[in-house]
Amino acid sequence: MKKIVLFALCSFGLLISCSKDADVSSPESNTNLMAGNRLTTGASARDFLSNDTFDRLLIEIDYVTGFAPTAGAIANFEEFLRARTYKENIEFTYSAVTSPGEESLTLEEVVELENENRDEYNSGSTLAIHIYFADAPSESDDESEGLVTLGAVYRNTSMVIYESTIKDMASSSTAVSTEEIETATILHEFGHLFGLVNLSTESVNDHEDTETENHCNVDGCLMRAELQFGASLLKQMEKNASKGLASIPDLDAECLLDLQKYGGR
Template structure:
């Protein structure tokens, strides 16, 4: 198994075409609260600015054996606080849910689990954001996480566990933090999916990702050089272009 591929294929998945301007509403998946049933990136400005919503509640639900890494959640909170204008703050709540009983999960499986379990939705002046940690992998086995609605993301817990914390692998905290923050970057509209680029830095070959190989939003790498970076280096940061995009769309 090529760990470099599994570590860095951080995917964004949308049911509809991002170029569609007629409606942001997601179709083809089990429907949830209308404010949270939109395209990835559709709520980027709402997440970044304080114009409409002044706080964010992040709900994390996990299946048995795959509770989030505590340090990774601290990193995720810091990531949001560094980027978004929310005077009411960013809070995280966690809860365990029943396991899927599946080795492989489809996007429809994930969305169904969300529909049956999610409780944090956008309401009043608070935006609801959802992360699901699963006990099975994705239909594409090299995928670690997906952003699939405007406030919905999935982390494939078993795949994370299988490819971190061992000899020659990245630490659990580094890998999990990288995936969490990467998917969060997508719902914040990166790259060019709800947050307009100030300078063209989109990786044309891989869509919605940054062309800077050192940026958190870089799509993928299959080289041992990149795997070695995650093992010995820090969690990749957003580069200057990604930060400039977020600031121009209401972020800090």
């Protein structure tokens, strides 16, 4: 799994883990059903963005009790999807699941949790995605370096959000809310499912960061990955909020051009 350091703020940094794919096993009887949801990250970019094959999007949200996403973040997420894709039929389902009782989670454990809990897979003209909101941090977090993981994508329709880590981070700020950090994390990770940057896709123009693969090199872009000692997302969000600006970064012109190439708006 590829891990990219995005932000560092004093001794408390952020890491968004953007994985291309994961080793997955499933019962043979379900192999055909699940095959379309077990591809590499970015492989379904056009399916998400256009209505060529799928005109309905079904988003299954499984969350450990007490770690559900905020209503505001999901509303922001839906607005983002409607603005960037041609999907008009978008549905969310929610299920509270039992905590795995782990102090931290490896990506392999996240995959197993999806295998156990996921109910929705592609069917007919419906494209399904699974998002798991965890009550434990990523095992890759390095407290000694002040690095923590907020979210990861690891297949074409799979995402994990480390909700406990987001809550901890929001509690350290008086200007940025849990909702805003959730939104920024979900949108960044979904950008990778859209194929950004050069994930099972090819950009119109070269704007991939040479040091942090599959991320944008344009300052201020939602898909940019800052190095450990670069400007932190949290600090930038707080700065924007203090100026009365939107705290959550947006996609830059190059990423939008790519989405249009892949079938989006």
